Amino acid sequence: MDYLPIFVNIKQQHCLIVGGGGVAARKADLFIQAGAIVSVIAPELKTEMKHHLSEGKITWNIGSFSAELVASISVPKYVISATDDQAVNQAVYTYCQQHNIPVNVADQTQYCDFILPAIVDRNPMTIALSTGGRSPVLARLMKARLETMIPAGFSKLADLVGRYRQKVKDSISSLGGRKAFWESLLDGSFIDKAVHGNFNEAEQLLDNKIKQLAKTGQLEPTGEVYLIGAGPGDPDLMTFKALRLLQQADVILYDRLVAPEIIDMARREAERIYVGKKNKHHSVKQQDIAQLMVDLAKQGNRVARLKGGDPYIFGRGAEEAEVLVANNITYQVVPGITAAAGCSMYAGFPLTHRDFAQSVVFIAGHQQAGASIIDYARLANSGDTMVFYMGVKNALKIQQSLLEQGMNPNTPVAVIEKCTTSEQRDTICRLDSFVETIATKKVNPPALIIVGEVIKVRERLKPKYIE
Ligand SMILES: C[S@@+](CC[C@H](N)C(=O)[O-])C[C@H]1O[C@@H](n2cnc3c(N)ncnc32)[C@H](O)[C@@H]1O
Structure with a gap:
């Protein structure tokens, strides 16, 4: 270890910053935040330091660094030198060595008794990160990662x-x-x-x-369940919260729509259980999945139930939550990016647009023909962008019903498979021909059918360099 990380109480202690520029101001800011009394020696101040001065957070000793000027103010406990002038930095260092005052010369580790780490501030919890002065940029990158992992709260x-x-x-x-x-x-x-x-x-x-x-006299095991929306495929579309809960889970229950890369993000020791379903042949029954979650949680496990897209959009998440409530199991639900958002975005068009569609409707498209509860008459005349989930098998019924209700056969339709993954295929066709397209292209699930004028915006949004 090059440096011993210690947290020092500098409240009401005199500290000296030599330099009036941006670097000096940022270092001064750290000392101010930790409650120090900060003096600055500099012939002039740049904007950031002027701001500290105007807020009464520093006192300014106008002039160049000299032993006499330091002697005229209180003896500092710590000194920072952050000037562009090597001779000044050297003089500050020598002065501090002679007077036994810990000093830090910005960006020159050889003149540092202490270094200032990158800080993740969750006061009173503070994380200090250092590369021993070798690469402040690397420390900042690590800091950025930690900032995203540790919620502000x-x-x-x-x-x-x-x-x-x-x-x-x-x-x-x-x-x-x-x-x-x-x-x-x-x-x-x-x-x-x-x-x-x-x-x-x-x-x-x-x-x-x-x-x-x-x-x-003892702590009973208290398991809990996280119903996590894993998004439509691209692992980068998971939320920070989803990732955090996934990484603290002991058992992962996942289904067919969850990408393997996402399951890999769980702890290595976590048990992984596939509870996927295929249309019509359910590999694990819905009530059995819910019961499994209850049993695992009662044994004291933290159970992550990963669901494709958003758990509460055609995901039966609410049904599972009901069983958890009935069994008094603590649970949390994490929203995910639903397929409609992922598909349209990755296919290059929005779901609403001032010129084309003021509303969007998500429809479960898998109802059996004849027994449909979809109000096609309303849909056809609404101007809504229509997003049919699970609609591929019922494409013919969807097409016929919308045409029968008088929709323009030219209305654009997007058929989007495996959106946001490397296997995404998207085809733009017309209302009167999309069933044919599904057949000729051999569209595979999961796929979404989007119907609406808004699809035309795709042309406007195509970056020029693609032409
Ligand atoms: C049972 S629903 C689950 C929806 C999910 N909860 C969501 O919010 O996206 C499954 C349907 O979502 C659509 N879907 C899910 N992921 C998809 C993807 N990556 N690409 C295209 N469609 C997808 C398909 O229509 C699929 O049949």
Whole structure:
């Protein structure tokens, strides 16, 4: 280890920044945030530092660095030199060495007693990242990754946990017991509740756990279920929350529409169970899937139920949630990008547009002919963009019904297969010919049929370099 990471309390301590430019201002900002009294020595200040001055966050000692000028202000605890002038930086370094003051010369590790890490700030939780001064850019990249993984609300979580620390100490005497208590809580939905500001529910969970422990002397396994929308295929379309919950799950239940790359994002030790269905031959019955989730959660597992697209759009997610509620299982639902959004976007057109369509309707297109509950008369006259999910097998019925209701045979239709994946195929045709297209192109599921004038926008949106 090149440097020992320590967190120093500099509240009300005098710190000195030499330099008035942007780098100096950003370093000053860190010291200000940590509560230091910041003095700046510089002949002039650039915009950012002027801003600190106008807000009363620094005092400005006008002039070039000299031992006399430093002597005229309070002895600093820490010094930063961030000037373009190597001679000044060198003089600051020498001065600090002589006076035993830790110093950091920006971008010159050989003149640094300490370095300032990249910081992920979830006050009171702080993550400091350093490459030992070798590559601040790499540290910033890592910081960006961590920023996306750790929700902003973690600050609130740390506060809440801090408030309960004593109460838990009073209830659980052994260190091991307290560790197990916090581990069991900080792994599950308690975190999400607190992070998203549902403090009442989070506190309720905490209180229940403490009571349970007092009553039974042990922590019962508390599993939970995450109904996660995995999007239409491209793993990059998962949300941060989906990824986070997937990575903390012990068991993954997934179906046919979930891309293997997404399942690979789970922890290596997590058990993976395929519960996919194929149209008409269900490999695992819906009620059996729901029961499996309940059983696994009751055994104390965190269960991620991955669903293609969005769990609540033709995904039967709500039915599964109902079973969880009936069995008193804690659960969360994470929205996903539904196939309609993925297909239209990746095929190059929007679903609504001021000039073409003011509304969009999602339709389950797999109803049996004759028993249809789809109101084709309303649809044909609505001007809505129509998105038929599961409609390929029923394409003929859809086509005939819309034509019978007087829709223009020229109306554009997009048939889009396996959208957002490397196997995506999209075909733009007409209302009176799309059934033929489906047959000749041998369209395979999953595929979506989109009907509407809005498809014409695709031509306008084609980048010029593609022509
Ligand atoms: C049972 S529904 C599930 C929909 C999913 N919950 C969603 O929000 O996208 C399955 C249908 O969604 C459509 N679908 C799902 N993923 C698709 C994809 N990647 N490309 C085209 N259509 C897709 C197909 O119409 C498929 O028959």
